[in-house]
Amino acid sequence: MAKANMSLTRNAMPTQDAQVRAHNFDEVALGYTEEMAIDEAMRCLNCKNMPCVNGCPVKIHIPEFISKIKEGDFEGAYQIISKSSSLPAVCGRVCPQEVQCESKCVRGIKGESVGIGRLERFVADWHNTYCTEAPVRPESNGHRVAIVGSGPSGLTCAGDLAKKGYEVTVYEALHTAGGVLVYGIPEFRLPKKIVAKEVETLEKLGVNVETNVVIGKTLTIDELFEMGYEAVFVGSGAGLPNFMGIPGESYKGVYSANEFLTRSNLMKAYLDNPDTPIMKGGNVAIVGGGNVAMDAARTALRLGAEHVYIVYRRSMDELPARKEEVEHAEEEGIEFRLLCNPTEIIGYNNPEDPRDPKNGFVTGIKCVKMELGEPDAKGRRRPVAIPNSEFEIPVDTVVISIGTSPNPLIKSTTEGLEVNDHGGIIVNEDGLSSRTAVYAGGDVVTGAATVISAMGAGKTAAKAIDEYLSNK
Amino acid sequence: MYKIINKKALNPTVIMMDIEAPLVAKKAEPGQFIILRVDENGERIPLTVAGYDREAGTVKIIFQIVGGTTEKLSHKEEGDYLQDFVGPLGVATHLHGLKKVCIVGGGVGCAIALPIAQKLHEMGADVTSIIGFRNKDLLILEDEFNACSDTLRVMTDDGSYGEHGNVTVPLKEMLEAGEKFDMIITIGPLIMMKFVVATAKPFGTPITASMNPIMIDGTGMCGGCRLTLNVDGKKVTKFACVDGPDFNGYEIDFDEAMSRGRMYADFERHAHDEACNLFKKEVK
Numbered sequence: 159m160a161k162a163n164m165s166l167t168r169n170a171m172p173t174q175d176a177q178v179r180a181h182n183f184d185e186v187a188l189g190y191t192e193e194m195a196i197d198e199a200m201r202c203l204n205c206k207n208m209p210c211v212n213g214c215p216v217k218i219h220i221p222e223f224i225s226k227i228k229e230g231d232f233e234g235a236y237q238i239i240s241k242s243s244s245l246p247a248v249c250g251r252v253c254p255q256e257v258q259c260e261s262k263c264v265r266g267i268k269g270e271s272v273g274i275g276r277l278e279r280f281v282a283d284w285h286n287t288y289c290t291e292a293p294v295r296p297e298s299n300g301h302r303v304a305i306v307g308s309g310p311s312g313l314t315c316a317g318d319l320a321k322k323g324y325e326v327t328v329y330e331a332l333h334t335a336g337g338v339l340v341y342g343i344p345e346f347r348l349p350k351k352i353v354a355k356e357v358e359t360l361e362k363l364g365v366n367v368e369t370n371v372v373i374g375k376t377l378t379i380d381e382l383f384e385m386g387y388e389a390v391f392v393g394s395g396a397g398l399p400n401f402m403g404i405p406g407e408s409y410k411g412v413y414s415a416n417e418f419l420t421r422s423n424l425m426k427a428y429l430d431n432p433d434t435p436i437m438k439g440g441n442v443a444i445v446g447g448g449n450v451a452m453d454a455a456r457t458a459l460r461l462g463a464e465h466v467y468i469v470y471r472r473s474m475d476e477l478p479a480r481k482e483e484v485e486h487a488e489e490e491g492i493e494f495r496l497l498c499n500p501t502e503i504i505g506y507n508n509p510e511d512p513r514d515p516k517n518g519f520v521t522g523i524k525c526v527k528m529e530l531g532e533p534d535a536k537g538r539r540r541p542v543a544i545p546n547s548e549f550e551i552p553v554d555t556v557v558i559s560i561g562t563s564p565n566p567l568i569k570s571t572t573e574g575l576e577v578n579d580h581g582g583i584i585v586n587e588d589g590l591s592s593r594t595a596v597y598a599g600g601d602v603v604t605g606a607a608t609v610i611s612a613m614g615a616g617k618t619a620a621k622a623i624d625e626y627l628s629n630k
Numbered sequence: 631m632y633k634i635i636n637k638k639a640l641n642p643t644v645i646m647m648d649i650e651a652p653l654v655a656k657k658a659e660p661g662q663f664i665i666l667r668v669d670e671n672g673e674r675i676p677l678t679v680a681g682y683d684r685e686a687g688t689v690k691i692i693f694q695i696v697g698g699t700t701e702k703l704s705h706k707e708e709g710d711y712l713q714d715f716v717g718p719l720g721v722a723t724h725l726h727g728l729k730k731v732c733i734v735g736g737g738v739g740c741a742i743a744l745p746i747a748q749k750l751h752e753m754g755a756d757v758t759s760i761i762g763f764r765n766k767d768l769l770i771l772e773d774e775f776n777a778c779s780d781t782l783r784v785m786t787d788d789g790s791y792g793e794h795g796n797v798t799v800p801l802k803e804m805l806e807a808g809e810k811f812d813m814i815i816t817i818g819p820l821i822m823m824k825f826v827v828a829t830a831k832p833f834g835t836p837i838t839a840s841m842n843p844i845m846i847d848g849t850g851m852c853g854g855c856r857l858t859l860n861v862d863g864k865k866v867t868k869f870a871c872v873d874g875p876d877f878n879g880y881e882i883d884f885d886e887a888m889s890r891g892r893m894y895a896d897f898e899r900h901a902h903d904e905a906c907n908l909f910k911k912e913v914k
């Protein structure tokens with residue numbers, strides 16, 4: 159075998175030029191070539207104690223799959239990843255690797271860590287391009303499990319159970335499977351054909367996906383048991399968007415990030431001549447600093463906005479978004495208005511003419527400047543308003559991206575299902591809720607979090623469901 | 631895919647369809663709504679359930695042609711399929727315990743009011759129905775309302791049929807004459823519901839209004855359907871898809887709802903014209 163590549167820097171990810179990609183919805187990152195992947199794999203030292211694996215919520219056998227890449231056995235690498243992850247092409251793109259596997263990499267102590275996420279993406283894409291063999295459908299063990307929601311937690315749980323021979327049906331409320339992967343994360347970060355491909359792979363494993371069924375409305379959890387399912391996993395995801403409670407949030411042109419992104423992604427309002435409308439162009443303010451805020455900002459830019467502002471009440475260091483997304487946003491020309499907190503949204507009002515069609519549309523957002531004060535209980539420095547520092551940014555659209563509360567539909571129609579003060583389903587360490595055989599995971603338990611933590615929860619629940627039904 | 635079992639034009643711009651959707655038909659209750667997409671890449675639109683046949687497994691929808699999507703929907707025929715049809719969504723109208731109710735419907739809103747009137751009639755309640763239309767040509771469902779109402783008043787804005795005037799005229803007359811309703815249930819254009827509420831207010835009769843704001847998912851995810859209620863002097867944001875679509879009429883900020891409803895007015899007009907042109911071309 160060739161010697162390890164001791165370069166301190168990782169292979170750069172080829173990307174579309176920032177000026178070009180700011181005007182299209184094609185994927186930003188283009189992926190490693192085979193040569194780049196092998197060269198990057200050579201940087202892995204194959205540590206005996208595998209610190210990277212401990213940083214992975216689904217415990218992918220990282221050094222093992224990277225070794226296969228070194229040998230040029232890309233399909234072998236895929237097989238190793240797919241033992242632990244049902245959605246490798248997705249995770250390679252959207253996981254915050256810098257705070258997970260890559261943060262533990264020994265190469266990161268002096269220099270840059272191995273580009274584990276980029277390698278995972280390469281392997282998954284290679285498999286999806288070149289592998290024509292259908293996955294082997296395991297023999298049925300006769301047990302039936304229902305999954306509520308086809309987002310990352312639901313698909314992971316479904317995949318793990320199907321591989322063990324369970325007959326799994328996934329119920330999805332929307333018209334397309336994928337949950338946040340299709341309605342939330344934009345095309346330029348996660349192409350929808352990749353999600354469709356991952357769902358197709360699960361279907362080949364025997365998973366049955368039923369769209370247009372709202373559990374809690376069309377069918378209840380109790381009815382699922384009556385239909386013969388022996389266990390249910392609830393991964394119904396984030397629910398009602400939070401608003402700030404400041405004046406002007408009902409003006410036309412104020413969106414929640416969920417609505418703005420759903421219109422563009424799921425409903426394809428970014429296409430020419432769409433059936434679903436969305437406000438395009440003008441100036442746009444995004445309130446918030448998470449991944450969803452970055453997605454909304456970059457979507458607004460691609461929809462033709464002149465200026466897009468991220469309005470965030472803390473500083474750059476506290477931005478919760480994935481680092482790469484912030485960098486990409488900056489490169490594309492997103493303007494960061496940090497240490498700013500909105501106090502009011504201003505709308506047009508013609509006192510002369512109540513029928514003026516411009517009435518009620520957003521014209522600006524009023525903000526107050528902030529400074530960081532004493533650390534709070536979590537150790538984050540609390541932002542404090544600077545007196546008399548109010549100013550207005552002229553904008554036509556405001557997108558509020560400050561989180562969501564768990565979906566209310568299931569708890570309101572399922573007796574005996576306990577929820578916490580925030581409305582999240584209460585579960586034990588196995589994902590089991592207060593109801594027998596009802597498991598839950600993902601945003602419906604934790605509130606808005608990451609794709610990979612939802613996948614981790616789906617995986618934990620799948621293991622627990624298997625143990626429960628095997629011993630029944 | 632969801633099959634169109636039956637289609638009938640109720641007037642030149644209002645169409646009724648029965649859609650095969652057994653799971654929805656099994657659960658639907660008056661006041662709830664469904665969301666449909668006509669075709670791939672189509673818009674998701676909410677329509678309140680206008681009826682259901684649990685045995686046949688069909689759900690009745692009645693819609694007015696207003697924008698691109700309803701124009702496209704109107705060109706679908708019996709035996710054709712809709713891409714998506716999901717529900718029943720929202721909370722059913724609370725009818726339990728009501729003994730004497732006044733239903734006030736306007737235009738295509740009467741289609742949604744009908745199953746409520748029918749259910750109340752079945753429950754043995756005394757039902758007064760006031761249904762209003764712009765003119766005689768737009769009148770729908772008169773016979774159906776007649777069959778389930780103890781008192782029926784049909785109003786037209788121009789006097790071309792029934793009584794001349796809008797729905798608030800007989801409502802005010804009855805309330806002033808001392809009629810005591812347990813509840814007024816109003817469904818129709820926002821401006822009409824606003825005035826129905828204003829008419830009832832001096833008498834303090836409880837009033838429920840059915841809201842139909844812009845929606846996307848309909849399951850409590852996007853927040854597009856939010857509206858403001860004034861509850862004991864405090865502004866409260868509610869979501870029509872999961873908290874409604876029915877709300878206490880006295881609490882609704884109708885002016886805001888009307889303004890928000892016009893957010894895409896230009897887009898809708900354009901989309902409707904485009905859809906019309908498309909169908910005209912096909913005919914040629």
